[in-house]
Amino acid sequence: MNALWAVTLATLVKDIRLEWRSKDALNSMLFFSLLVVVIFVFSFDPLAEESRHIVGGLVWVAFLFAAVVALNQTWARELRNQVLDAYRVSPAPANALFLAKALGNFIFVSVLEALMTPLFVIFYNLRVLGPAWQLIPIAVLGTWALVVNGTFFAAMSLRTRSREIMLPLLLFPISIPAVLGMVAGTTAILTGEDSAHFYIVLLLTYDVVFTTACLTLFGMILHAE
């Protein structure tokens, strides 16, 4: 168990350091989601009341697209210089690599969300009518739901032709219940009409189920020959 965490931490620190120096993923994600926000603002020009009903969807669609940009770059770095092959022959646990990558992506996407949310608030004149603190569990669980499957499918699409296209094709259908939970939960909190408890439980269930599935199957995907 200790070995698992040690390797996870080492890989995570390496990834964060690389990202800190290059800022590849973060810059492209930020600019991409900024573009999505601006295009949405031009396409829909809603009143404050209407915007509460649609912003939940817009926010999560923007983050979903931006997350795909980051997820596509997750493993590309390891392909150069055959790092992934080296990892495969090393005795380090496969799940440590997966956890490190998923946690790294989680941190990047969370930073993106923290930076982009104020923009949405400004552009759409948002004022939350429900209990605002519940947005935090929805954001955390929702982001994890996206990145845990995204990291797994990115590793899967490494083995295919035109892998950049494959990732969204694999990720989006599986993510539909999570996206529905995030969007409906956010809308419920913004409008203050319903309780968001069910959606938090739904996202938690989704996270537990798919984290378990990813950890069970990742070794097979990494070592598949």
Added chain:
Amino acid sequence: MKRLFPILSVITAILLAYALYAALVVAPTERTMGDVQRIFYYHVPSAWTAFLLFFINFIASIQYLVSRKASAKTAAKWIVLAIGAVGTIACFLPRVQQLFPAGMRPSAVATTVLLIPIFYFLIGWLFPEEKLDVLAVTTAEVGVVFCTIVLVTGPLWARPVWGIWWAVGDLRLTSTLVLWLIYVSYLVLRGFSNSAQTQMLAAALAVFGALDVPLVFLSIWFFRTQHPSPVIGGGGSLDPRMGQVLLINWLAFSCFAFLVCWSRFRLELLHREVEEAHAMESLAGAGVAAKASLPLGRSSR
């Protein structure tokens, strides 16, 4: 075995013809919906067939994944047995029964749960390790075809009856659509990846898809109970003559699906044999060429 194929084809053709006659002529016209309702005899059997094929695909994928390790195989066997036993017993506990949506009979749920171990052991017994993946491709492809029929005939019926093509919040519509999307992405994955790892990747995706479907069901079930849609589900009882016609159609469609799966299965086996032969040939050719002249190193991308 091969002689059985034409016999089954003839039987299926006769059954399909009779089923069409039964659906269009024998079945009584529905009182409120009129003749539009007859699409039901195609829609429902296609849906059952598609779900059955996807279920077989899931079982075959699991079998394929665990076939790599003896310990995983044993563990999976006991887990499946446990799911069958616990699930069947749980369906008859009053506390569990309260959780079922209205109109769902406990005996029906118990039968469905019991099918999991039955299919698991049947498929494991009938198909050796290397044919499991062929079975998975076959069932996924044919399943997508039948699921497409369901998704096309559904709106055709809904437009005159409900007045709308599609009810966004409806439980069955959305879960069928998501199931279809998952299996299309499964086929896309198989199409885009022709390496030796495709089978493993596809099996993993099938497991993810199967885990996803109950969650879709759960999310929309709640969604709908919050916002009741104008759609009124079946509910009422079926005329016994309609039930008979439905069963005949279901039998005909199952035979047809089995026939298509069978030929697709044989085709895929032949395809793999041919590919293997090509690979062996080029290996042998490369060996001769390497001896004769400089080694033919293939550039690695």
